Amino acid sequence: MKYYSTNNADYKVDLKEAVIKGLAPDQGLYMPEKIPVLPADFFDRLPGLSFREMGYEIIGSLFSDDLSQQQINSLVDHTLTFDAPLVQVEEGVYSLELFHGPTLAFKDFGARFCSKLMSMLQDKRDLKVLVATSGDTGSAVANGFFGVDGVEVIILYPSGKVSKLQEKQFTTLGGNIRAIEVAGVFDDCQKMVKQAFLDPDLNSKMLLTSANSINIARWIPQCLYYFYAYSRLPKKERELVFSVPSGNFGNLAAGILAERMGLPISYFVAATNINKVVPDYLQGENFMAKPSLQTISNSMDVGNPSNFYRLLALFGNDESQLKEKVKGYFYTDDMTRQAMLKVKNQTGYTMDPHGAVAYLGLKDFMGAQPAPCTGIFLETAHPGKFRNVVEDTLSIRLDLPDRLQAFMEKEKKVDKMENDYLEFKKYLLSI
Numbered sequence: 001m002k003y004y005s006t007n008n009a010d011y012k013v014d015l016k017e018a019v020i021k022g023l024a025p026d027q028g029l030y031m032p033e034k035i036p037v038l039p040a041d042f043f044d045r046l047p048g049l050s051f052r053e054m055g056y057e058i059i060g061s062l063f064s065d066d067l068s069q070q071q072i073n074s075l076v077d078h079t080l081t082f083d084a085p086l087v088q089v090e091e092g093v094y095s096l097e098l099f100h101g102p103t104l105a106f107k108d109f110g111a112r113f114c115s116k117l118m119s120m121l122q123d124k125r126d127l128k129v130l131v132a133t134s135g136d137t138g139s140a141v142a143n144g145f146f147g148v149d150g151v152e153v154i155i156l157y158p159s160g161k162v163s164k165l166q167e168k169q170f171t172t173l174g175g176n177i178r179a180i181e182v183a184g185v186f187d188d189c190q191k192m193v194k195q196a197f198l199d200p201d202l203n204s205k206m207l208l209t210s211a212n213s214i215n216i217a218r219w220i221p222q223c224l225y226y227f228y229a230y231s232r233l234p235k236k237e238r239e240l241v242f243s244v245p246s247g248n249f250g251n252l253a254a255g256i257l258a259e260r261m262g263l264p265i266s267y268f269v270a271a272t273n274i275n276k277v278v279p280d281y282l283q284g285e286n287f288m289a290k291p292s293l294q295t296i297s298n299s300m301d302v303g304n305p306s307n308f309y310r311l312l313a314l315f316g317n318d319e320s321q322l323k324e325k326v327k328g329y330f331y332t333d334d335m336t337r338q339a340m341l342k343v344k345n346q347t348g349y350t351m352d353p354h355g356a357v358a359y360l361g362l363k364d365f366m367g368a369q370p371a372p373c374t375g376i377f378l379e380t381a382h383p384g385k386f387r388n389v390v391e392d393t394l395s396i397r398l399d400l401p402d403r404l405q406a407f408m409e410k411e412k413k414v415d416k417m418e419n420d421y422l423e424f425k426k427y428l429l430s431i
């Protein structure tokens, strides 16, 4: 299988280059040149398969040219170490809980798959993954790569600018995860990482890569849980709609990938907070990046969604097909809090702010349909991850999940550094 750039369909690379480089030289996103359609009998067998068993077949259909079935199975096993339960919230409305991984957010799926695939594709020389983080990416990547052979992760983060809990999640692991506390802000960290990638001297001496969210190795595995959710639905005769709380739109694009592979999904809801460039586009406006606005669903505060061109590519760049299948909705923080409260009071179910945005989009879409359909919204984060907002909105106290509590008790191990590229370079050459 080759992967082409969304900026130039004639520019194609193999799996290894797409994964190690991440982004095409023309800044396009890589896409598989063919999307395999799974056979009808696979869908008949789905309810009887475990999450991993379906993963072997789905990932196999995409990667079997490049990896052995044994490698494919070990990739899936490394990724799916936790469940994604489908929980009924109301009649015909389900929450797909994607937050049962080590850092309590759905990004664990992509980070775990990415780490294992990178380790399989790198040869001889150790691969060094450089990450600049303001919190979330660092913890998902660190936990996903922890203990993976032949890959070392170096995380740069701004001193004093990351929450204690997030800092603990990537500074206490040790092993192949190194954390550097930079005397500066996030942009300084980002700049040092970018400069390292552009430094020919450094790149001639070591193999450097990033675990950026647009990497196909983080993007593709996100299609798996759409199949799993479908397989666990008790009744399948109604039309099915998925509502995806979106920021960079990787998760939604992965859902569309699953649909293109044959999963019978009638519609998608692209649900956002007031960072609504994609809902605006779906309503007929031109796609236009805007500065991002701060909200309580802050993992979706994205003004220039990086996977937008993947959405189009999945429909052969036919905008009318995209607009037919994907409906956009957006919500303010007030609406989000009200939904959290209403659902808690009426059903007892606790939603985090991101899941609540998706719930709202799902309800509005379903309410406008002529016939009843089945709806699934993606719960992308554990409510405890957004503890202050959830406790304040619902007037309850949440216990920190044991997995997070355990991080708080471990000792932080970091290397401190000035905001100085040459110091960073010397450090990289010394490890």
Ligand SMILES: *Cc1c(COP(=O)(O)O)cnc(C)c1O
Pocket: 105, 106, 107, 136, 245, 246, 247, 248, 249, 250, 251, 252, 299, 300, 354, 380, 381
């Ligand atoms: C990253 C993130 C999102 C947005 O996902 P995209 O794939 O960027 O659209 C939504 N919810 C949570 C909790 C996230 O961490």
